[in-house]
Amino acid sequence: MDFLPTRCVLFPVEAVRKAGLINERRLPHYGADYEFTNRLRRHGYQPFLCGDVKVDNDVSNTGYDLYHRDLTLAQRLRRLTSIKSPYNPKYRTNYALLTFPWYCVPSAILVYWLKTMVEVLCGGRVLRKVFSGTDRGFSG
Numbered sequence: 001m002d003f004l005p006t007r008c009v010l011f012p013v014e015a016v017r018k019a020g021l022i023n024e025r026r027l028p029h030y031g032a033d034y035e036f037t038n039r040l041r042r043h044g045y046q047p048f049l050c051g052d053v054k055v056d057n058d059v060s061n062t063g064y065d066l067y068h069r070d071l072t073l074a075q076r077l078r079r080l081t082s083i084k085s086p087y088n089p090k091y092r093t094n095y096a097l098l099t100f101p102w103y104c105v106p107s108a109i110l111v112y113w114l115k116t117m118v119e120v121l122c123g124g125r126v127l128r129k130v131f132s133g134t135d136r137g138f139s140g
Helices: 013-019 032-042 073-079 089-099 105-131
Strands: 002-004 048-050
Touching: 013 032, 032 089, 073 105, 089 105
Parallel strands: 002 048
Antiparallel strands: none
């Protein structure tokens, strides 16, 4: 990916016409930006990072944080089907269906469901111990 630290180009309307908008119905909270980026790439647009953008995060409306809160198994199970859950199997399945080639979808769904089970059964405390000091894709 290219990195443009001081100047960002406006997103071409042509790209949206070709690729469509973010799929907020099938991916309402997690993964929509990744799926959208992949779709743009398939339509010939090169993604880039823009260092000029500042994002303010409204913590009250963000998702559940599995890795930085110690939740009981019952709490993790209750959150499993929430729209705010990063380990929601419905949205992970939708992500696999939208982004992977048809021949990879069954294995992608299986891997995402296994990942969900590990996250729910182990919880953040165990996962932090296993992955401490490494960058594994979760914020922290």
